[in-house]
Amino acid sequence: GAVVSQHPSWVICKSGTSVKIECRSLDFQATTMFWYRQFPKQSLMLMATSNEGSKATYEQGVEKDKFLINHASLTLSTLTVTSAHPEDSSFYICSARDDRGTSGRRSYNEQFFGPGTRLTVL
Amino acid sequence: GEDVEQSLFLSVREGDSSVINCTYTDSSSTYLYWYKQEPGAGLQLLTYIFSNMDMKQDQRLTVLLNKKDKHLSLRIADTQTGDSAIYFCQSSRGKLIFGQGTELSVKP
Numbered sequence: 001g002a003v004v005s006q007h008p009s010w011v012i013c014k015s016g017t018s019v020k021i022e023c024r025s026l027d028f029q030a031t032t033m034f035w036y037r038q039f040p041k042q043s044l045m046l047m048a049t050s051n052e053g054s055k056a057t058y059e060q061g062v063e064k065d066k067f068l069i070n071h072a073s074l075t076l077s078t079l080t081v082t083s084a085h086p087e088d089s090s091f092y093i094c095s096a097r098d099d100r101g102t103s104g105r106r107s108y109n110e111q112f113f114g115p116g117t118r119l120t121v122l
Numbered sequence: 123g124e125d126v127e128q129s130l131f132l133s134v135r136e137g138d139s140s141v142i143n144c145t146y147t148d149s150s151s152t153y154l155y156w157y158k159q160e161p162g163a164g165l166q167l168l169t170y171i172f173s174n175m176d177m178k179q180d181q182r183l184t185v186l187l188n189k190k191d192k193h194l195s196l197r198i199a200d201t202q203t204g205d206s207a208i209y210f211c212q213s214s215r216g217k218l219i220f221g222q223g224t225e226l227s228v229k230p
Contacts, residue, residue: 006164036217039168043210043222044165111218113157113164 002028004096006114013084014122020080023048023119025098029074030096034111035067038091050077083119126213128221135229142197142224144211149192151213158187159208161222164189168196168209203228 003026013019023033032051036044044087048064050056050071058064058083068080081088095111125169126146146154152173157165167184171178171185171194184197194211208223 004164039227041223043220044216091162095165110167110170113166115164116162118162 002026002096002112004030004114006092006094007115008117009115010061010120011117012120014102015085016051016083018080020078020092021092021119023077023079023096024113025075025083025096025112028098028112029100030077030097031074031079033071033099034048034095034097035069035077035079036093036095038093038116047079054087065107067106076091081119084119086121089119089121103108126211126219126221128168128211129207130166130222131225131227133229134201134226135201136201138201140195140205140226140228142198142202142209142211144194144196144221144225146194146213146219147222148190148213148219149189152187154187154194154196155159155212155214155216157210157212157220158163159210161207165210193200202226203230 005024009020019118034049035047037047038044046059047062048058048069050069052071052074056069066082071077093116094114097111155168155170156168159165161178169183170182171187182199185197201206206228208225210223211221213219
């Protein structure tokens, strides 16, 4: 199957600093990438959807100025948590999908998930 | 709004079958998915079913879909300790909605 990586896998930062998380599709081109947030023992909450070369679409209640998303290429999307605070501590997971018809993966709209990034804000 | 619900916990003995249930509200979902999440890891797609199917079998996994009742289930035959994880169902029609996750505990 397709592989999606995230970097870093975990990060600890001080309150007020910014943290950038990278999501890369390693062996396919991702026309769409998704960013999720997961609290302990809870489900994944979709934060935003990004398409390569265009602005991300944020879910209701997600601050676009706080969670900056850039999908600069077909293999890389970044999530920057600006001025992080302890309440931003969470597990952030990205997923990637190739929506183009020729890839074969579009047949069932499969997303491929990254391994997640654990963010702890002190 | 759209919603997906699952029971939170399931405990079974090794070798038994596990059945994880999910209900959803969006009747226009094209595909429905089951994912497995091990501690501290991302999600792994286990299987999916197209909305015009009633059943799909893939080795130890059987997915049943009742569109009338908007009910989806995942049956794991001969459950092993390595199956212990959290299982999420997901509906999709553009928007991707996850259930809360069912924590499966397999006792030896």
